[in-house]
Amino acid sequence: MGALEIGLPYGLVAMGVLLSFRILDFPDLTVDGSFPLGAAVCAILIVSGVDPWLATGCAILAGMAAGFTTAWISVRWNILHLLASILTMTALYSINLRIMGRPNVSLLGEKTIFTPLEKLSFPHLYTMPIAMFIVTGIILALLYRFLSSEKGLAMRATGSNLRMAKAQGISVNHQILFGISLSNGLVALAGALFAQSQGFADVTLGTGTIIVGLAAVIVGEAIFNPKIILAALIACVLGSFFYRLVVAMALNASFLGLQASDLNLVTAILVGFAMITPKLRAKILDFKATRSRA
Amino acid sequence: MIRMTDLHVTFNRGTAMETKALRGVTLNIKKGDFVCVIGGNGAGKSTLLNALCGDIIPEQGKVSIDDQDVTSFASWQRAPYVARVFQDPMAGTCANLTIEENMALAMKRGEKRNLRFALNKENREKFHHQLSRLRLGLENRLKDPIGMLSGGQRQAVSLIMAVLRPMKIIALDEHTAALDPKTAAFILELTREIVEENHLTALMVTHSMHQALELGNRTLMLHEGRIVFDVKDKARKSLTVADLLELFHKASGLELDDDSLLLS
Numbered sequence: 001m002g003a004l005e006i007g008l009p010y011g012l013v014a015m016g017v018l019l020s021f022r023i024l025d026f027p028d029l030t031v032d033g034s035f036p037l038g039a040a041v042c043a044i045l046i047v048s049g050v051d052p053w054l055a056t057g058c059a060i061l062a063g064m065a066a067g068f069t070t071a072w073i074s075v076r077w078n079i080l081h082l083l084a085s086i087l088t089m090t091a092l093y094s095i096n097l098r099i100m101g102r103p104n105v106s107l108l109g110e111k112t113i114f115t116p117l118e119k120l121s122f123p124h125l126y127t128m129p130i131a132m133f134i135v136t137g138i139i140l141a142l143l144y145r146f147l148s149s150e151k152g153l154a155m156r157a158t159g160s161n162l163r164m165a166k167a168q169g170i171s172v173n174h175q176i177l178f179g180i181s182l183s184n185g186l187v188a189l190a191g192a193l194f195a196q197s198q199g200f201a202d203v204t205l206g207t208g209t210i211i212v213g214l215a216a217v218i219v220g221e222a223i224f225n226p227k228i229i230l231a232a233l234i235a236c237v238l239g240s241f242f243y244r245l246v247v248a249m250a251l252n253a254s255f256l257g258l259q260a261s262d263l264n265l266v267t268a269i270l271v272g273f274a275m276i277t278p279k280l281r282a283k284i285l286d287f288k289a290t291r292s293r294a
Numbered sequence: 295m296i297r298m299t300d301l302h303v304t305f306n307r308g309t310a311m312e313t314k315a316l317r318g319v320t321l322n323i324k325k326g327d328f329v330c331v332i333g334g335n336g337a338g339k340s341t342l343l344n345a346l347c348g349d350i351i352p353e354q355g356k357v358s359i360d361d362q363d364v365t366s367f368a369s370w371q372r373a374p375y376v377a378r379v380f381q382d383p384m385a386g387t388c389a390n391l392t393i394e395e396n397m398a399l400a401m402k403r404g405e406k407r408n409l410r411f412a413l414n415k416e417n418r419e420k421f422h423h424q425l426s427r428l429r430l431g432l433e434n435r436l437k438d439p440i441g442m443l444s445g446g447q448r449q450a451v452s453l454i455m456a457v458l459r460p461m462k463i464i465a466l467d468e469h470t471a472a473l474d475p476k477t478a479a480f481i482l483e484l485t486r487e488i489v490e491e492n493h494l495t496a497l498m499v500t501h502s503m504h505q506a507l508e509l510g511n512r513t514l515m516l517h518e519g520r521i522v523f524d525v526k527d528k529a530r531k532s533l534t535v536a537d538l539l540e541l542f543h544k545a546s547g548l549e550l551d552d553d554s555l556l557l558s
Contacts, residue, residue, distance in 0.1 A: 150398070150407035153391075157399050160388035163380070167347070169373025169404035227439065228392070 008132035009190040009197070010212055010244070014220070014236040015143055016186035017213030022232070023147070024159040024179045029085040029210050030070045033092025034063040034184040036206035038191025040096045043105040043201035052113045056192045063188020064181040066092060071180035075173045096203050105201045112196035128197055135193065139186065140233050147229050155179050156229070187213075208264065215271045216240030222274040246270055296323040296346070296463055296495065301355035303341050303519075315341040316352065317519040323463065327526075328489055328496040328510030332503055332538075337516040339499045343467050346497060348372040359462050374404030377456035379449065381468040386452035389441030393432060393451065396440050397421045400455035424454050428484070446477035453484055457492050464489070466498040470505075482509065503535045515542060522546050 013031065020028035038059040045055035066088055074084035097103065117127045146152045157165040158175040165172050187209065195201040220239025226232040250266045251258050258266065303316040315338045323329055333339040344350040346357065348369035357365045359375045380386040387396045398412040398421075418436065425433040428450050432443070440448060449469055456464055466485065470478035486509055489496050500506050506513045512526035515538070522545040525533065 146409070148411055148413070149409045150402055150412045151409055153395060153399055153412040154402075154407050156391060156395075157388050160390050161385070163385055164388055164399075166368070166370045167373060167378045167380075167386070168399050168402070169370050170407075171370050228437075 008129060008136060009194040010216065010240045011132075011136040011237040012139060012186050012190035012193070013209060013213040014216035014240040015139065015233060016183040016190070017210065018217050018232060018236045019143075019183040019186070020180055021214065021217060022159070023156055024176060024183075026071075026074075026081045026159070026176060026180060027085070028067070028070060028081065028180055028183065030066055030088045030092070030180070030184055031187045031213060032206045032209045033089040033096070034066045034187045034206075035191040035194075035209040036096050036201070036203055037066055037092055037099075038063050038188030039195035039201035039205055040099045040105070040191075040203070041188070042192035043107055043195045044100055046107060046110050046112065046196075047105060052111055052115070052196065056113060056189065056196075059188045059192035060185045063191070064185040066188070067181040067184025068177060070184075071177045075176050092206075093203065096206075100201065100203065103203045105195075107195060107199045107201070114196055132193065132197065136237060139189075140237060143186075144230050144233055147233075208267070211264075211267055211271065212240070212243070215243045215267055215274070218271055218274045219243050222277040225278075243267075243270065295325060295360060296321075296497075297356070297358045298322075298342070298346065299356045299358075301342070301345055301352045301357070303338075303345060303350055303352050307353075314519050316345065316355075318355075319516070319519070319521055321514070321521065321524075323495060323497065325495055326493060327512055328494075329498065329512045329514065330506040330510045331497065331499045331514055331516060332501075332506040333516035336518075338519040339516050340467060341519075342516065343465050343497060343499050346463070347376050347378055347465050372404075375462040377403065377459070377461040377464045379452045379456055379464070379466050379469040381471050383445035383448040383452070383472055387440045387448055387455070390439055392437050393425075393440050393443075394418060394421055394436040396451065397424075397455055397458065401458045403459045403461075405459070424458070425451070428454070444477075446473050446481060449473065449477075449481050450484060453481070453488055457488055457494070461494070463495045463497060466496060468499050468501055471501055485509065503538050507533055507535065507538070513538075515545075517542070517546055 013035065016031060020026050041062045042055045042059040045058055046052050070085045070088040073079050073087060074081045114128060114131060117131055118124065120127055147156060154165065154170045155175045155178070157168065157170060158172045158179070162172055165175070191205065194205070216239040217236045218239070219242055220226070220235035220237070223239065223242065224231060224235040226235040247263065247266050247270070250256060251260060251263065298319065298321045301316045301319045305311070305313045305315055313336070319338070319342060321342070331339045331342060341350060345352050348364070348367050348371065351366065355365070356363060364372055364375070378386070388399070391399070394413055398417060401417060421436060422433045430447055430450065432447060432451065440451065443451065452469070469485070470481050473481060482505065485498075488494070496510065498509065507530070511530070512524070513530055513533075514524040515522050523541045525541070
């Protein structure tokens with residue numbers, strides 16, 4: 001249950017990464033900075049007495065601004081997307097420290113958007129995961145609704161075939177600016193929810209966010225092999241749960257002798273395995289086909 | 295009326311690789327004209343088409359569509375007026391979107407897109423109807439990713455997609471070149487039908503002299519970035535491939551030695 005609770009904000013990260021990496025074909029490392037940015041903005045506002053809902057909204061806007069910066073550098077100045085995002089990510093580390101004024105802000109005893117849940121007679125162990133689950137579901141539904149609209153279709157065409165998108169009258173630069181902003185807004189929301197559910201914001205929170213999001217997307221694809229956009233959204237969210245579960249199991253399995261510091265190694269192996277699986281699957285099918293013909 | 299006036303395009307300007315792709319091409323296309331452009335490799339025919347579509351902005355010259363100067367318009371800004379079918383079957387459609395999603399995209403070519411659902415019962419019925427004329431069974435595969443279709447099928451869908459919205463001109467960029475001869479013939483016939491029944495104005499670039507005489511009402515040849523001849527209507531009716539070669543010889547004083555042009 002603990003794995004699930006920490007894992008749930010990462011369902012949002014997964015959708016954000018799906019949007020940038022897969023739908024817009026824009027590998028965006030900004031998320032490593034926009035996750036703690038969301039947490040920092042939200043935490044510092046709550047500590048200063050701002051309404052937690054408003055603080056969460058501000059976190060989303062901050063994330064969108066970060067994403068917009070990356071996309072603008074890339075689109076306006078024709079800088080490689082990866083490099084543009086590394087620039088923003090690097091800058092965000094300092095900016096996050098500035099925002100918080102210190103490396104760590106505690107939210108213990110502060111009013112968060114989850115505070116009303118504590119009054120429920122429901123066991124606290126379950127309320128938080130259920131609340132997070134509902135939030136993830138709502139965001140997934142909204143994102144699906146957007147991606148199946150005329151505007152959303154234009155965004156998907158931009159990532160799929162730039163030339164065709166232009167020929168259809170789509171301003172691909174606007175699509176990238178908006179899409180990457182949206183993606184980072186989602187990730188910042190995840191950061192804000194993480195800070196409020198875990199009771200703190202830390203400047204190092206973001207390290208590895210991109211790999212966790214990517215793991216979710218790739219593991220989801222390897223397991224579910226989604227063909228339509230709704231399936232892809234659901235697959236990446238389930239992928240993020242599955243990833244959490246496997247990592248938790250690997251680290252807890254005493255016979256493997258792994259410790260918490262091996263997390264990144266386990267992640268890398270899992271993602272690598274998930275990336276190789278579809279190719280292996282194709283090879284086996286090929287092999288079977290040639291053998292049945294012989 | 296499409297007017298392209300004194301277009302100059304140079305690639306890799308100022309380097310050892312400098313190539314003058316267009317050296318002052320002037321071409322006026324009347325409403326209802328179907329112009330076939332022919333020329334060897336490097337003659338500038340694709341550059342001319344790209345200059346019309348806005349992929350290339352000429353360093354000199356002017357492009358106007360119905361008296362609107364579009365010279366500085368990027369390709370996406372010209373989309374309301376220009377529909378395109380590309381040479382590469384992969385280029386004209388989004389492989390990982392479904393057939394119906396691709397068609398829904400084309401339904402809004404050059405128009406404002408909003409937050410309505412891109413697909414609904416009404417336009418699905420329309421797509422079904424439009425695809426059924428191809429007799430390829432694609433109307434029953436609306437929800438398949440278009441990447442699963444063959445090159446010929448994708449070109450056929452691209453043609454249907456192009457005419458889902460009104461346009462001033464359709465630009466066909468060697469759109470049968472990547473296909474096998476049988477499929478190419480099918481796509482060519484489909485092109486003729488679609489252009490005729492919608493009374494379209496068309497600019498078709500082709501490698502094949504045969505095609506350039508068979509389709510449309512006007513044939514022009516480019517050589518080294520200039521128009522060497524331009525024949526239309528009555529004057530064109532009785533022409534053969536041999537006559538084209540003769541015309542080329544007279545106009546440029548050269549023998550045509552581009553094998554690909556002669557063989558196709």
